[in-house]
Amino acid sequence: MKKSFLILVLFFVSLVSLADEGMWMLNHIDKKTAQLMQQLGLEMPSSQLFNEHVPSLKDAIISFGGYCSGVVVSEDGLVFTNHHCGFDAIQNHSSVAHDYIKDGFVADKREDELPNPDLFVSFLIRQEDVTSRILKDIHPGMDETKRSYIVDSLSSVIENEVSEKDSLLRGVVSSYYGGNEFYLSVYKDYKDVRLVFAPPSSVGKFGGDTDNWVWPRHTGDFSVFRIYADNNNQPAFYSPQNKPFHPSYIAPISLKGYQNGTYCMTLGYPGSTDRYLSSFGIEEQMETQNQSMIDVRGIKQAIWKKAMESNDSIRIMYASKYAASSNYWKYSIGMNKAIEELNIIGKRKLLEDKITRFIEDKDEKKQLYGNLIDSLRISYESRKKLIHASSYFGECFGNASELLSLSTQAISTDFFSDSIAGRKIYESMVKEYSNISLSIDKEVLVAMLKEYREKVDTTFLPDTYKTIDEKYKGDCQAYADYIFSHSEMTTPRGLERIYSRDSTFNMFEDPILSLAVDVVTKFVDFYQIGADANNKISRDERFYSEIVRQMCEDKSFYPDANSTMRLSFGVVTPYSANSSSGIDYSTTTKGIFEKVERYKGDSDFWVQPALLNLLSKKDFGKYADKKGEMNVCFITNNDITGGNSGSAMFNGRGELIGLAFDGNWEGMSSNLEYESALQRCIGVDIRYVLFIIEKYGKAPHLIQELKLAQ
Template sequence: MKKLIVSLFLVAGISAAQADEGMWMLGNLNKKTRNTMKEMGLNLPANKLYNPNKTSLTDAVVSFGGFCSGVVVSEDGLVFTNHHCGFSAIQQHSTVEHNYLDNGFAAPSHEYELPNPELYVRFLVKTENVTKRILKDVNDTTDEKERSAIIDSLKYVIQEEVYKKDSTLVAIVDTYYGGNEFWLSVYQDYNDVRLVFAPPSSVGKFGWDTDNWIWPRHTGDFSVFRIYAGKDNKPANYSPDNVPYRPKHYSPISLKGYNEGSFCMTLGYPGTTDRYLSSFGIEDRMYTLNQALIDVRGVKQTIWKKAMDADPDIRIKYASKYDESSNYWKNSIGTNKSILELGILDKKREMEAALLRWIQQTPAERDKLLHLLSSLELNYKAARETNRAMYYMSEAFMNSPEIILLSLEILNFDYEADKKDMTASLRKILEKYENMNPEIDKTVFLAMIKEYRNQVDTIYLPDFYSTIATEFQGNDEAFVDSLYSNTKLDTPLGLRLFADSDSEYSIIEDPIVGIAIDILAKVFEMNQTSMEATTNIARDERLYNAAVRRMYADKNFYPDANSTMRLSFGTVRGYTPFDGGTYDYYTTAAGILEKAKAHYGDRDFRIQPELAELLSSNNFGRYADKNGDMSVCFISDNDITGGNSGSAMFNDKGELLGLAFDGNWEAMSSNYRYEPTLQRCIGVDVRYMLFIIEKYGKATHLINELKIMD
C-alpha cells in the first residue's frame, strides 16, 4: 500500500506542490509554507505579511475595481496598478481633442485628478474559516439542490451578521476546494478613486495584441490612481470635499532591483484557477467555453478593429472593450494550444487512473466512490452540446451586440428604486450609449446571427430565427435592418423614454427587447435541459476534489484561486521554452527601440519621437540598473492567473519591485496545471515606471510622495 501511495504522489503532480507553486491564503499559511518561504529568502515574519490585528503588508494591497489588483504606495493614498486595469477609466476621460490613451495624462495637482464614479478599491480586513458552520446541516445523503440551498442561506446569514455590526464593511463567504471548505472575507471599500497619471499607450500598451502573453516583453503596463475618503478617513462617495486617503500601510519602493534567483512574492487577487478539475472538465472547457470565445470574439473583433482603424473617434470609444475582449480571446487560443502540446489531459488521466486504483483498494472509499469517475464522464457527455450552445449564445448575443446587452439591462431595471438609485442606474446605461456606434453594432449583430447558426444545432436557435426564415425569407441583413430601423433604443432619447412614466412608449413592444426576451427564453430552456447533468457534475467534482486531498492527506494543498487575496512566491528566473532557446529574466529599454524599428509602420509598436529620444539618451539616472541599462520588464516563477494583473511584486523585505501584468504563452494552460520549468509571471519593473513618471511625464511631485529605498 505504501508503494502505491508513493507512485500516486509522483503521478499526481497537483499535490506535490513545488516551492514556487501555489496561490496561498494568507489567513491559512501553515508552518511548512512559512518555512519554505524563509528557506527561499524571505526576511519578514509571517505576521508582517497578514495580521488582522496589526499593520501588515496586506494593508497596502487592494482589489482594483473587482477585476484587477493594485498597491498603495504613498501616505496620501496613491495606488499603482496596470495600465490595462486603468484602461477603461483612461478611455472614458479621452476625446479626440484630449486623447489620454495616445498622449498620456498627468494631473499637476490634486484638484486636477479625474474622478471615476464606477471605480472602487477594496481592502481586506480579515478572513475566517466558517466551514463547520456552513456544513453543519448537510451530510453525504443531502440532496445536491437542497445542499446548495442550505449553504446559500447560511452564507447570507453570516454576511448579514457582519453588515449589521458595521454597515461600512463588505462580507463575502467564498467557496474553496470545490465546495468542501468555506471562508469569510471581510472588506472595506473606497468608492472615490481618481486618475492621477497614465503613460501613453505607446508605453502602457506597447506591442498590443502582438506581444500580449508573450515574452520577451517591453510593455510599461502601469497607471496611477489616488484613493479619496471623507475627512474622517472613512469611505465616502465622490465629493469635491473628500481628501486623500491615509492608509494603514503603504509600500516602500526598491531601486536595488533583482538578480536571477532573487526571492520574489506576489500579493493580489487572482481570478479563478481549476487545478483540481477532472480531465472530463478540462476537455469540456476546451470544447465549449474556450472554443466559443475563440470563434465568436474573433469575428466581433475583426469588425471592431476595421472600424477603429478607420476613425480616431471610434478607436477611442471602442479601445477599452476591444482590449478586454481580445485579452481572453488570445488567452483561450493559447490555453487550448498548451493543453494539447503539454499533454495536460494525459497527465490528468494518469492521475485519475491512479485515483481509481486507490479507491478500489480502500474499502471506505470504494463503498462511496467506486463509480465517481464514470459518473463524471457520463454527466459531462450528457450536458456538453447544450452547454456548448449556451456558451456560444452568451458570446454571440449576450456579450456582443451592445444593444442586446442594453435591452437585458432595461429588462432588469429596478423601477421601484428610489430616485437617487434610479438616476445612478440610468447614468450607467447612458454611459454605455456614449461609446456605442449603431452602425458598427448592427454589423456585429448580423455577423453574430450567422456565426451562432453555423455553430449550433437548430434546436438551440431562439424564436427570432423563425421570424427571419418566414417574414424575411431567410434574409438576415433585412431582418437586422428592420430591427435597427424600428427600435428606439439605439439613441439616448429612446433610453429616456423608457424611464419616463408619462411617455406612451412601451419598452416591451420595442423589437430589440423582443429579441432579448427570445434569447432569455431559449437560455432558460437550455438550462432546464442540462440542469440534472450540471447538478451531478458539481457534486462529482466536489467529491473528486475531496478524494484527491484524502489520498494525499499529508501533503500541502493550496486552494484554487477564487478572486480572494492570495500570496504566491518564487524566484526571478529565465526559462528555456524550446530546445536551443533560452530567455533571460529581464528586458531593457534597448529592446523597445529595436522592436519599434523592426515593426516600423505598425501602430501597435509606434513610440513618440520624444520617448525614443529619451530612451536613446541612456540617461536613466538613479533608475538605471548596475550596468547602466534601463530594465523594463522581468519574469519570475511566481504562480499567477487573470485578476493578478496589477499585483504587487515584492522583494524579500516587502519592498516593491514592480507590478505583475501577464503570464507567458508557453504555459497558457496554467489555470489547469502549474508547469515549473515553463510558467512565468511577467512584471513591469518599478524603476521603469518611476523613470516614465519623472522623466517623460514630468510628474516629479508624484515621485516626491513615494518612500524610495535606494
C-alpha cells in the same frame, strides 16, 4: 495496490513541494511552506505579511475595481496598478481633443486628478473560517439543489451580519476546495478613486496584441490612481471636499532591483483556477467555452478593429472594449494549444485511474463516492451538445451586440424595488450609449446571428430565427436593418420610457426588446434543460477535489483561486521558449528600439519620437541598473492568473520591485495545471515606472510622495 498508491503519493509530493507553485491564503501558510519561502530569500516574519491586529504588508494591497489588483505606495493614498487595469478610466476621460489613451495623462496638482464614479478599491480587513456554520445542516446524500440553497442562504446571513454590525464593511463568503470549505472575507470599499497618471499607450500597451502573453516584453504596463476619503479617513462617494486617503501601511519601493535568483512574491487577487477539475471538465472547457470565445470574438474584433483604424473617435470609443475582448481571445487560443501540447487531459486521466483504485480499495470510500469517475463521464457526456450551444449563445448574444446587451439588461432589471439602486443602474446604462456606434453594432449583430446559426444544432435556435426565415427570407442583414431603424432603444429615449413606466410604450413590440425577450427565454431554457446534469457534476467535482486531498492528507494543498487575496512566491529566473535563444530574466530599453525598427509601420510598436529621444540619451539616473541600463520588464516563476494584473511584486524585504501584468504563452494551461518548467510571471520593473513618471511625465511631485528604499 500498494505500488500504485506509492506512485500516487510520489506524484502528489512533486505536486505540492514546488516552492514556486501555489496561490496561498496569507493566514494559511503552514510551517513547511514558510520555511521554503525563507530558503528562497524571504526576510520578513509571517506576522509582517498578514496581521489582522496591527498594520502589515497585506494592508497595502487592494482589489482594484473587483477585477484587478493594486498596491498603495504613499501616505496620501497613491495606488499603482496596471495600465490595462486602469484602461476603462483612461478611455472614459479621453476624447479626440484630449487623447489620454494615445498621449497619456498627468495631474500636475491634486485638483486636476480625475474622478471615476464607477471605480472602487477594496481593502481586506480580516478572514474567518465559516465552514462549520455553512455545512452544519448539510448531510451526505442531500439533493444538490437543496444543498446549494442552504449554502447560499447561510452565506447571505453571514455576509449581512458584517454590514449590520458596521455599515462601512462588506462581507463575502467564498467557496474553497470545490465547495468543501468556506471562508468569510471582510472588506472596506473606497469609492472615490481618481486618475493621477497614465503613460501613453506606446508605453502602457507597447507591443499590443502581437506581444500579448509573450516573452521578452518591453511594456510599461502601469497607471497611477489616488484614493480619497472623508474627513475621518473613511469611505465616501466622490466629493470635492474629500481628502487623500491615509493608509495604515505603505509599500516601500526598492531602487536596487534584482538579479538571477532574487526572491519574489506577488500579493493580489487572482480570479479563478481549476486545478482540481476532472479531465471531463477540462475537455468540455476546451471544446466549448474556449473554442466559442476563439471563434466568436475573432469575428467581432475584426469588425471593431477595422472601424477603429479608420476613425480616431471610434478608436477611443472601442479601445477598452477591444483590449478586454482580445486579451481573453488570445488567452483561449494559447490555453487550448497548451492543453494539447502538454497532454493535460491525458495526465488527468491517469490521476483518475488512481482515484478509482483508491475508492475501490476502501469500502467506506466506495460507499460514499461510488463510481465517481464513471458518474462524471456520463454527466458531462449528457450535456455535451447543450453546453456547446450555450457557450456559443453566450458569446453571440450575451457578449457581442451592445444594444442587445443593454436591451436584455433593461427587461431583466427591477428598477423600482429599490429606487436609489434602480436610479443608479439606469444612469449607468444611459452612459453606455456614449460608447456605442450603431453602425458598428448592427454589423456585429448580423455577424453574430450568422455565426450562431452556423455553429449549433437547429434545436438550439431561438424563435427569432423563424422570424428571420419567414419574414426576411433568411436575410439577417434585412432583419438587423429593421431592428435598428424601428427600435426606440437605439437612443436613451427607449430606456427612459421603460424607467419612467411610460404606459404608452409597449416594449415587447419593440424589435430589439422582442429579441432580448427571446434571448432571455432561451437562456432560461438552457439552464432548465441542463439542471440535472449540472447538479450531478457540481456534486461529483466537489467529491473529486475532496478525494485528491484525502489521498495525500499529510501534504500542503492550496485552494483554487477565487478572487480572494493570495500570495505566490518564486524567484527571478531566465526564460526562453526556445532554450537556444538565450533570453535573459530582464529586458532593457534597447529592446524597444529593436522592436520599433523590426515592426516599422505596425501601430502596436509605434512610439512617440519624444520618448525615443529621451530613452536614447540614457540619462536614467538613480533608476539605472548597475550597468547604467534601464530595465523595462523582468520574469519570475511566480504562480499567477487573471486578476493578478497589477499585483505588487515584492523582494524578500517586502520592498516593491515591480507590478505583475502578464503570463507567458507556453504556460497558458496554468489555470488547470502548474508546469514548473513553463509557467512564468512577467512584471514591469518599478524603476521604469518611476522613470516614466518623473522624466517623461515630468511629475517629480509624485516621486516625492513615495517611500524609496535605497
